[in-house]
Amino acid sequence: PTFGFRSVTWLWMSVPPSRLAATGEALAKFPEVPYAAATTGPDNLGACAVCRDEPEFYDFLTAKVGALPDIAHVETSPVIRTLKQSSPALPHFPERTVAPHDRPRPGQNGTPAGRR
Numbered sequence: 001p002t003f004g005f006r007s008v009t010w011l012w013m014s015v016p017p018s019r020l021a022a023t024g025e026a027l028a029k030f031p032e033v034p035y036a037a038a039t040t041g042p043d044n045l046g047a048c049a050v051c052r053d054e055p056e057f058y059d060f061l062t063a064k065v066g067a068l069p070d071i072a073h074v075e076t077s078p079v080i081r082t083l084k085q086s087s088p089a090l091p092h093f094p095e096r097t098v099a100p101h102d103r104p105r106p107g108q109n110g111t112p113a114g115r116r
Contacts, residue, residue: 006053007049007052007053007056008049008050008079009049009057009079010046010047010076011048011074012045012074012076012077013046013047013065013071013072013073013074014045014071014073015045015072016070019070020044020045022070023045023068023070023071024037024045026068027045030064032049032051034050035047035048043075049061061076
């Protein structure tokens with residue numbers, strides 16, 4: 001257990017697309033949620049919940065997640081064994097000013113076609 005938190009559970013939720021951003025933002029504000037993301041498929045909102053124990057997770061699920069009005073369906077996947085967890089210390093990477101996928105494509109944003 002890390003810092004006394006023994007319950008890690010993934011939540012897979014179904015939300016109407018028009019309410020996905022607002023519901024995801026509301027979910028991400030809960031201190032129990034270190035990670036939340038919009039996904040594709042029948043479950044279009046995923047989140048990780050970290051709680052001290054199962055009773056605390058139950059309270060989080062029923063009182064907080066259950067109070068979000070636009071969640072039509074939720075499934076939970078408790079983590080029973082962690083094989084790898086990232087470190088808070090990041091390795092040194094050379095800085096980039098623009099990631100390759102963020103660069104304008106030729107002809108976009110005034111970039112001449114054929115030149116980058």
